[in-house]
Amino acid sequence: MSVASPRVTEARERVTTFLDRIGDLRRLTDVEFLGLRFDAGLAWVHFAEGIGGYGAAPSEQGLVDDLLAAAGCPPPRQDIAHLMIAPTIAVHGTPRQQASWLRPLFTGEEIWCQLFSEPGAGSDLASLAVRATPDGSTWRLTGEKVWSTFAHLSRWAMVLARSDPEVPKHRGLTMFCVDMQLPGVRVSPLRQMTGQAEFNQVHFDDVMIDDTARLGQIGAGWTVTLTTLMNERSNVGDGLAVMGGDFAASLEQRWIEGGDDLTRHRDELVGELVRRRVMRLLVRRGAAAAQEQTPGPDGSLNKLILGESNQDASSLLVTLAGAAGMLYPSGYAVRGDLGIDAFTSDTEDASAQERFLRTRANTIEGGTTEVMRNILGERVLGLPGEPRTDRDLAWSRVPRN
Ligand SMILES: Cc1cc2nc3c(=O)[nH]c(=O)nc-3n(C[C@H](O)[C@H](O)[C@H](O)COP(=O)(O)OP(=O)(O)OC[C@H]3O[C@@H](n4cnc5c(N)ncnc54)[C@H](O)[C@@H]3O)c2cc1C
Numbered sequence: 001m002s003v004a005s006p007r008v009t010e011a012r013e014r015v016t017t018f019l020d021r022i023g024d025l026r027r028l029t030d031v032e033f034l035g036l037r038f039d040a041g042l043a044w045v046h047f048a049e050g051i052g053g054y055g056a057a058p059s060e061q062g063l064v065d066d067l068l069a070a071a072g073c074p075p076p077r078q079d080i081a082h083l084m085i086a087p088t089i090a091v092h093g094t095p096r097q098q099a100s101w102l103r104p105l106f107t108g109e110e111i112w113c114q115l116f117s118e119p120g121a122g123s124d125l126a127s128l129a130v131r132a133t134p135d136g137s138t139w140r141l142t143g144e145k146v147w148s149t150f151a152h153l154s155r156w157a158m159v160l161a162r163s164d165p166e167v168p169k170h171r172g173l174t175m176f177c178v179d180m181q182l183p184g185v186r187v188s189p190l191r192q193m194t195g196q197a198e199f200n201q202v203h204f205d206d207v208m209i210d211d212t213a214r215l216g217q218i219g220a221g222w223t224v225t226l227t228t229l230m231n232e233r234s235n236v237g238d239g240l241a242v243m244g245g246d247f248a249a250s251l252e253q254r255w256i257e258g259g260d261d262l263t264r265h266r267d268e269l270v271g272e273l274v275r276r277r278v279m280r281l282l283v284r285r286g287a288a289a290a291q292e293q294t295p296g297p298d299g300s301l302n303k304l305i306l307g308e309s310n311q312d313a314s315s316l317l318v319t320l321a322g323a324a325g326m327l328y329p330s331g332y333a334v335r336g337d338l339g340i341d342a343f344t345s346d347t348e349d350a351s352a353q354e355r356f357l358r359t360r361a362n363t364i365e366g367g368t369t370e371v372m373r374n375i376l377g378e379r380v381l382g383l384p385g386e387p388r389t390d391r392d393l394a395w396s397r398v399p400r401n
Helices: 006-022 030-039 060-070 080-092 095-107 221-257 260-292 299-320 322-326 352-363 369-380
Strands: 112-115 131-135 138-146 156-162 173-179 185-190 199-210
Touching: 006 030, 006 060, 030 095, 080 095, 080 112, 080 221, 131 156, 138 156, 138 173, 156 221, 173 199, 173 221, 221 260, 221 299, 260 299, 299 322, 299 352, 299 369, 322 352
Parallel strands: 112 156
Antiparallel strands: 131 138, 138 199, 156 173, 185 199
16 A cells, blocks of 8 residues: 655645635635635645745645645636746745735736747847836836737736846846836737737837836846746646647547548558657656756757647648648637637647647747757757857847848
């Protein structure tokens, strides 16, 4: 008979005590319940006490989530804010920032977005140009961000900006958490080829922000960014794994259904099914490693492999659909829903055609496939880096278009 570790026993006891105290769940709204869950330290269990956790190991999170789900509790939304921004605030925020931002983020009362990419800075993010100019105890924010997921719904944005153009690019950046309701913030949704408008263009026209909105030290924005990006790559990998599992089920279903088409595509289908099994093991190995430590550069491996293979699987499913695979369900291309709950198209509700189009982004979002290969080559395998001519040059002196 296996004996539960003290950590597992403590997690179980905390959940039981919490549920006993709550009593009848039906008397609470989802937001009220999630607020109480945060207060009980069961939001992000590895965070410190008082900011949604109780200092547990990250590996206890899955158990707590499962126990609460089994008791019929509403889950928090697993979005950018929950998975990437909250861990960044937990590491780099002041106690006052953590106290004011984390609870409404967890309950979903305040939606957050991550404003990093710009028209001239994506893969080479540290070259970005949005300026944060000091002005007494405030900062003046000017410039343009793009591909900003959920910015049209957000109350807050984590914004990476250039605070000093006269030092090399990585050293002149500072991170801010900006209230999206401030004068001078303009958000324009961008429609994607799926028909949805999930991301946006954001302009800052002389937006004045208080220094209390600064996350981390002046000039330390790149360090703060790395915390977010490492969490992003591992979580995008997890999201792609969920999508991958969904594709596996669809492919298996097609195998069972059989039919003339399958004779022609049998090799491809078997190849994809085998690949899915291998990937499931890879994801499990990554998840086991991630539970015991903060995400590192090797999280890029799952992101790389799953992004490419989800595209292949969705292409095969569209091919197997025959002529119908070329038709997009009517109405999608002009779909107007911009609400946060509309973005479930990666998995359960989406047609094969919609998923085929959405998976094109899988090798771009959270860092492109080429950039993942560079990270794995340089930081995991220890291969020589690309030549970098701007490393020691002041940002203002680096030529750009
Ligand atoms: C669905 C979706 C959601 C997104 N959400 C957000 C968000 O919420 N917030 C945010 O800030 N950004 C977001 N992004 C932007 C995303 O992070 C960028 O698109 C991505 O980092 C690539 O940058 P880029 O588009 O500027 O392409 P570029 O960097 O211009 O790259 C163009 C091409 O050049 C290749 N390339 C670039 N550098 C190298 C190199 N050194 N070696 C080899 N090849 C190279 C790339 O792989 C790519 O193929 C989102 C993107 C998508 C698709």
